[in-house]
Amino acid sequence: MKGFLSFLILWILKKEKMSGAEIAKELEKRKGHKPSPGTLYPALKDLREQGFISCDKDKVYTLTKSGEKELESACKTFHEIFYDAHEMHKCCKK
Amino acid sequence: MKGFLSFLILWILKKEKMSGAEIAKELEKRKGHKPSPGTLYPALKDLREQGFISCDKDKVYTLTKSGEKELESACKTFHEIFYDAHEMHKCCKK
């Protein structure tokens, strides 16, 4: 997996399968701006080539079994690094 | 601020001021491997030049007032992107 963008895409697709445009909107909600097509589609292509997501004829992307495993692993790593993320929340609230 | 490395450094220094070597150890705990000196020290230099951290004569790095503000802002951004990080934890546990 490439970086946080790929991680986020897997995470979003775990919740619901969706099209590229819908993924872009979801990313906009989180990051505040839409990723450029030149960012999003290469990332989707990579994930597809690695077998983590699949794409049906209607261009709707779905998390595969392999993708779920990858996501679980990535979540674990994420949590090891940011195990105290809940404290960060407090930090930014005051 | 550059990326997640700088973010992590500020976060670590918020909890406790420490030397470069100690920061490296703390990063190792989280990420599983020590950052190379060529990664850590340029990041520290950047943060220093931006006024987010200061370095006393004993080479101990401390978060500045400005750094605290920056960290708060970064925590906010982080939480907007990963607002559902607690669900990730569940995901990686099963």
Place this chain on the structure above:
DNA sequence: CCTTATCTATCGGTTATCCGATACTTGGAA
């Protein structure tokens, strides 16, 4: 049909990120 708008996708180039190799500095032991 033909046009238009939206979505999908690719390409080249730019910048960010990071590492290994190297060198300087410092403090303590011999």
Place this chain on the structure above:
DNA sequence: TTCCAAGTATCGGATAACCGATAGATAAGG
């Protein structure tokens, strides 16, 4: 004082991550 180890720091280069511009595909409306 001399030597050595550990910490600090810099440099050049490799790779990852990302964007803007561009173009093809598809579907709806005139």
